Amino acid sequence: MPQTAPAPAALDAAGVAALPFRIELPAGVVVVPGRAGADAAIYRIQRDGQTLVMIYAGPSSQFPIYDGDMVRTGARASIVVNEAGRRLAMEHLFQRAAAPKEIHVWVASVAGADRDLAERIGQSVDPR
Template structure:
């Protein structure tokens, strides 16, 4: 019985001392959950000694997951004294807030120019519309006309009339004799100061030519030279027959030489020209 009473007394005394411990635990837990208060370090006894060291501020930063870039940590604003802070100027009316990242800034309207005193800007509505095409007064400038000299037309010399064919009286006065068949004519032409050339023609075709002057160009053809009857002749053989192609007569007086030759004719005209040449004789 005394043992039971002692145990009961101890139990009662233990319950009486327990409440103070519970109250201390609750107070400690409340103090730990409260934010830390600023602790003012005690002043150092010696001012000239090493400055007071402040406890290092522990910054805890949560690392981002692997593969993502860490977010930029905000930097604390620097603490400056009132004397070091620059004087704040009133914000300008042109200050523009920056747009969010990725958007282009809006166009800033330009302020209208303030006209100077005493000058009134003209109203825009009264100004004439500008024209892109500048009209210029048409100027008509007469181009100077070049005065060209009149072309000088060379006056051709008067045409020499074609010599007329000799009549019977003129043929009889020639320095040579000739048997001229009907239908043929003799036309004279000048060959020099003292020389003349005569053409024996049938129409426009020349069959025979006669030179009367101081010096001829005998012989013209290549052939056999034959001298007979006071003249020298050049004879050629054509088709088994002999033809006298040219003749030369020499005289003691002017004209000193008479040269007769057949032109380039063929066939019957060649035979006719050869017969007329054979009929010529110096007077």
Template sequence: PAPAALNAAAMAALPFSIQLPTGLTITPARAGATASIYRVQRGNQTLLMIYAGPSSQFPIYDGETVRTGGRASVVVTEGSRRLAMEHLFQRATDPKEIHVWIASVEGADRDLAERIGQSIDVK
């Protein structure tokens, strides 16, 4: 069976905070023994992915790496605007890395995924 969306208590226990708009859910995805992966979804559409574990595959996108606010972000230019496509937080405690990236979405969904990704912070 497909994993169920996290409830409020499970979301509060995550090692990161997130501003999740109404109508979206966080659902666990398949991960290894020492890592967790989450999908931010609207229905069956994945907007954003989040990895929490010992060693991520950052970066997955090509772009400018900007370090600010306790994270490294990969920023790309699309037309006249810049989008943060992914973020990497490194921590002293487990999980050592929290890696956030925008899924393959376009238009308004891409903008929404980028805003959600920008809202994430480590606890």
């Protein structure tokens, strides 16, 4: 029987500090790394194994993935949607001169309080 590779482990504090972006992680929320290609990485922001936010750091993202209004604030482009009378920032794109050229952040398919938490975490991301 072929052996499967173990699931990637969550980053420790030093690993999070070495990321090309800053992120505010509430208690119980972790960053789990993955590879997206030769010069790119994907990070899953999770709580209790549930993915709340995804982050791509690499040369060229697939921004935008959500339909909504594009809002530009400084170096960040965000896609904002209207849900139940509220405006939620569902994804963000940072473009940089240095690698990784793009940092793309998006809220995963979660609902209720998890969606609110995911949006807050996504809003906290800022390139280093």
